[in-house]
Each structure stands twice: as C-alpha cells, then as structure tokens.
Amino acid sequence: MSASLEDSIRGLAHSRALPWGGSGPVLDVRDVAELAKKHALPGHEVEALALELDVTPVRYLRNRQSISRKDQTRLLRASIALVGLGGLGGSLLEQFLRLGIGRMRAADGDRFETSNLNRQALSTLDGLGREKVRAARLRADTVNPSITLETRTEYLTPETLPGFLDGCSLAVDALGGLTMRGHLQEAAARTGIPLVTGALAGWSGYVAVVMPGQVGPADLMGMDNGGEEKLGCPAPAVNMVASLMASEVINVLTGAPTLNGRMLVMDLRSHTFETISL
C-alpha cells in the first residue's frame, strides 16, 4: 500500500461507537469512493486496505461480528463467477453486493418479461424488455459501487464456459433449467474451482457445494427440464435457496466448513430441511 493512501485512510477515518462496544475508526462510503477515484483503485480494494489498518468501512460495520475482519478482507478480494441473473441470480447478486464480494463476473443472455415479476429481484415494471445484465449493473451502481461487476450479455455454452470461469476462484450456478447445469459443473471442475449450485421447483429445492471431481446434483438430475415448468418458482422458495447458496459461497470463500459432498434438500410446505450425503 502506498504511504499516501495509508495516510489518507487514517486521515479520513473517524471514531464512532461500535456495535460490539467501545469505539473505533470507521470509513464512510463517500470517503471510500473518493479514495478509489484519487488512487485509481477499485473501491473494494480501498475497503480491504482500510480493514487491514483496522479501519472498518461503515458499510460493513454491522456485519463485523458475523464476518470477521479477516474474512471480510477475503471477500473483498475474491473473484467469483455468477452464471444466470434470473430468480436465483438476481437474489444472489443482491446478497453478494451487500456482503462485499469484490469482483463478480455475471452472464445472462435474457431480457426481462412480465412473467419474471413473480420472483426475479432485478425485474421491475419499468425495466421490462431490459437486458438482465443491464439491470444487474444498475442495481450494483445503486447498492454498492465499490464492487467490480463485469457482465456478459450471452447464454454461456460448453465452449464459452471455461473462458468465463477463468480467473475466478468460485463458480455459482444460478441457471434456469437442467440443460446447462452439468456443463457448468464440468467446466468448474476443469478450471479446478468449487461450484455452489442450487435449484427449485414449487416449494421444494436443494443446494450443494461440488468440489472438482465430486458427484453433484447435476450428475443425478438428468437433462430433462424439471418440475419447475409445471410448479413454477414462488419467491419465498427462490429467495430461500438463494440465501442458502449465498451463505455457502461465504463459507467456501472464507474457508469455513461447507456442504461439500452433501446436498441440502428442503421443502417449505412440509418444513423439511435435510442434509444428504452424496
């Protein structure tokens, strides 16, 4: 870190009461943006450097007892790939922006239509017809401009998936339907990175973490499109599965125990949550 940036962070930091008691130095979002611009760095890197100086960006202050300083720094320096920006993808993006995952690469070739409004967090009445990646960028700018979001307006294929995952330390499967999920699992395995996957139909869903070479849900579910075409995907189930996936992403990125080798299945109607060994 340059001495001038370190001095600037210390200079702009101010002391305030901390949620866990006492007081300590914090850095406001506007100061993060200003320093990022001045030093030609992404905001998430300024925030990571601040945390290393034990200056907490105010944005993450309320997470500090759940996500340690060291783990938040890891998240801010992580690079992940998010495939799909529909129901799961929109809800995941929202959570990743608020958690402060530094770099995200997201892909979706679709545009919003009226039938997405029942569940897809990025879909709005005034955004119908808009590219999903465009909506994602608008949301990122609104919620957390410190995050570096790279988008691709395309449906990824077995040929383009490896390039898309290149340089990322984790892949997130937010695809709709079963057709591409196996290809994504294979591409993640070939890239040598973990995959966090999840899917649902109606009130039932599942989440899994698949390490390279392991059996995953995509190996078992087949390629025919599943029950979601009949049952749809109600918002509570979408957001539940997305939340389980987002917390597994945090577990993987911070080195905490994960679902690795298992699959969590749930049904919100029968209040079933069960972790199955694969």
Added chain:
Amino acid sequence: MGIELKCFATLREYLPENGDDYPVEPGETIRSLVAKLGIPEKDVTITFINALRSDLDSEIKDGDRVGLFPPVGGG
C-alpha cells in the same frame, strides 16, 4: 411403525395421507415403494434413506426416513 415418507416438488401429489407413518412390507425396496405409490420410475432422480443417498434397489425397513426427489432445475 412404518416409514416417514417425504415426496418433493412434483412428487408431492403422490404422497399418501399416512405419509408420516407409511407401512412397508418385509423386503420392500425404493423401487417397490415407488411402484406402490404409482410414481413413474423415470420421475424419481434422487432418493435417500436416513439422509444417505440410495438407489432403487436399496431396502427400506420400519422406522426409516425416506425421501423421493424428481428432476428439479428451476432458478
């Protein structure tokens, strides 16, 4: 005492009223159970007994917790 049966997603419609305590015969397997419930075999992709993934020929006995999952890929 029978088995505790869980049918997920589209298989929910096959769940019998006594799914919490469903009687099984000696030598019952997932395959015979699925047939007894009237579920087409191809509609069952993941099955589990007591939180362990099983296959169609796995045996079921009284007291087991059995789950049947169809193809599910919505997102």
